[in-house]
Amino acid sequence: MPRSFLVKKHFNASKKPNYSELDTHTGSLDRRVIISPYLYESYPMPVIPQPEILSSGAYSPITVWTTAVPFHSPPPNGLSPLSGYPSSLGRVSPPPPSDTSSKDHSGSESPISDEEERLQSKLSDPHAIEAEKFQCNLCSKTYSTFSGLAKHKQLHCDAQSRKSFSCKYCDKEYVSLGALKMHIRTHTLPCVCKICGKAFSRPWLLQGHIRTHTGEKPFSCPHCNRAFADRSNLRAHLQTHSDVKKYQCKNCSKTFSRMSLLHKHEESGCCVAH
DNA sequence: CTGGGGATGGGGCCC
């Protein structure tokens, strides 16, 4: 099982980003691609913009992810964190309607305390003076309003109990915040080529891309001395020197240097009933 | 049509 399949892929029909859309900032990618204003100033150093030099609506580590809440028990008042994306990148998801007094926490790592939550719930709810009757089934904390409880669960207990972090740009979920942040980069594409403007999710991807401009090919085949810019491509090339290829057809035992070639072979009809 | 190269995406691992 390839590791890439551990998380489902379903961006859209075209798996590759349509870089032609970078210039217009239109289409489905416009909220994740940030072209550095310093794009063409110098060459050839890659530009890996820091968050502060991104546009005001750019990627904010605090605002681009949300902890997941159980799908089987959606809170009322449209509290689901997956109920739609912000209209522009970097905007915090709109607060729950019943929590209009809550402040914008973007840019602040410190979550509000439970006491603050309860106080805010009381302030925002005229019925909050009543006895606290909404209890968290995970930590037994009580809240006077359902909205207070819902917010508490969304921010703390559910996320902690499930250890689940879901992307706000797609519906992928990860068990760690670090994995989610790494994934988020595939949406925000913070690494921009100064030469052509293409954006990449990681610096080393950009470095590999820059080799296409410079012509640098640091990986050489020990058999034929052919050079490659990418190690993976060299590895694939090495298969061509091997008598026994890595990928074998189950039916005819023919071997192929690449998985894609095996797939083509299978789709061409070898593996249909003979 | 097949085989191979080029370019790129993305999760995991290690430091």
Place this chain on the structure above:
DNA sequence: GGGGCCCCATCCCCA
């Protein structure tokens, strides 16, 4: 926790 790297995969293009 983040960066760099590894490894695998895929798409596109061309000979």
